[in-house]
Amino acid sequence: MIFDTHAHYDDQAFDEDREELLSGLFENGVGYVLDASAAVRNMPFILELTKRYDFLYGSAGIHPCEAYQSGDNAGKPVMKKRTSGEWGFGLLVLEALNRYEEGEIITPDWRAGDREEQLIRAMLAEPKIMAVGEIGLDYHYEDTQKDVQKDWFARQISIAREFHRPIFVHSRDAAADTLDMIRAEKAQEAGGIIHCFSYSKEMAREYVDLGFYIGIGGVLTYKNAKKLKEVAAYVPMDHIVLETDCPYLAPSPFRGKRNDSSLIRYTAEVLAQIKGLSAEEVIQITEENACRVYGVCK
Numbered sequence: 001m002i003f004d005t006h007a008h009y010d011d012q013a014f015d016e017d018r019e020e021l022l023s024g025l026f027e028n029g030v031g032y033v034l035d036a037s038a039a040v041r042n043m044p045f046i047l048e049l050t051k052r053y054d055f056l057y058g059s060a061g062i063h064p065c066e067a068y069q070s071g072d073n074a075g076k077p078v079m080k081k082r083t084s085g086e087w088g089f090g091l092l093v094l095e096a097l098n099r100y101e102e103g104e105i106i107t108p109d110w111r112a113g114d115r116e117e118q119l120i121r122a123m124l125a126e127p128k129i130m131a132v133g134e135i136g137l138d139y140h141y142e143d144t145q146k147d148v149q150k151d152w153f154a155r156q157i158s159i160a161r162e163f164h165r166p167i168f169v170h171s172r173d174a175a176a177d178t179l180d181m182i183r184a185e186k187a188q189e190a191g192g193i194i195h196c197f198s199y200s201k202e203m204a205r206e207y208v209d210l211g212f213y214i215g216i217g218g219v220l221t222y223k224n225a226k227k228l229k230e231v232a233a234y235v236p237m238d239h240i241v242l243e244t245d246c247p248y249l250a251p252s253p254f255r256g257k258r259n260d261s262s263l264i265r266y267t268a269e270v271l272a273q274i275k276g277l278s279a280e281e282v283i284q285i286t287e288e289n290a291c292r293v294y295g296v297c298k
């Protein structure tokens with residue numbers, strides 16, 4: 001069955017038909033979904049989703065573009081989030097967030113420190129929150145505060161190591177710094193996935209050598225994805241996992257439309273051609289890989 005290792009079903013793009021879509025995924029060949037956290041305000045809703053759907057697991061983490069400043073600017077995101085509105089996820093989130101603010105979902109043994117870190121720890125104490133992510137570095141925007149991003153990347157790697165959980169890494173336009181930090185913070189001890197991999201095959205090799213898995217999504221099916229196709233050809237099958245990053249990055253022929261986990265089939269078909277396997281074999285092997293990384297399957 002399809003294992004979608006990186007989805008955002010908490011996104012408002014699914015507000016209209018989330019229930020219907022998620023309930024139908026199994027019929028469409030999807031066995032597992034990991035809903036990826038991007039910000040503090042996403043986490044309570046992700047927790048709710050993991051409780052509502054058997055096949056859905058979650059993560060806890062702060063995306064580099066959501067990295068928080070400390071001191072006078074505490075609590076203010078460094079950059080605007082790509083989804084609209086601070087409370088874009090509806091009443092359920094507000095409710096859960098209030099519970100968080102009131103300390104209700106903080107574990108009793110929490111230590112003094114940043115409340116964001118405590119929320120991540122509280123999330124990891126929940127049985128279906130399997131990983132720390134998405135964390136990393138993103139230098140794409142002009143107003144990037146690299147130091148803030150690095151600080152949060154390091155803190156969250158450290159939490160992952162403390163909890164013996166894998167990480168999944170978002171890295172854009174930050175190849176050298178990401179690898180340097182992975183090494184410096186000994187992130188390989190936590191292990192995990194380099195999500196939506198966008199670098200060279202030489203860089204892929206560095207990560208595979210450290211034991212990381214390479215996350216491949218819909219971009220593989222795009223005509224201009226020459227570099228990623230080279231990476232896919234190069235990385236051994238036992239180090240590849242599939243992902244959607246839905247609602248974003250729908251595979252061809254659905255490019256530009258809303259993505260969902262069932263469309264991973266199209267990515268699997270392209271990967272199968274590259275690897276000389278059948279799409280079913282690709283789906284099965286990547287499922288086994290994802291089960292190994294996240295430790296969720298029977």
Ligand SMILES: [Zn+2]
Pocket residue numbers: 006008036134245
């Ligand atoms: Zn994502």
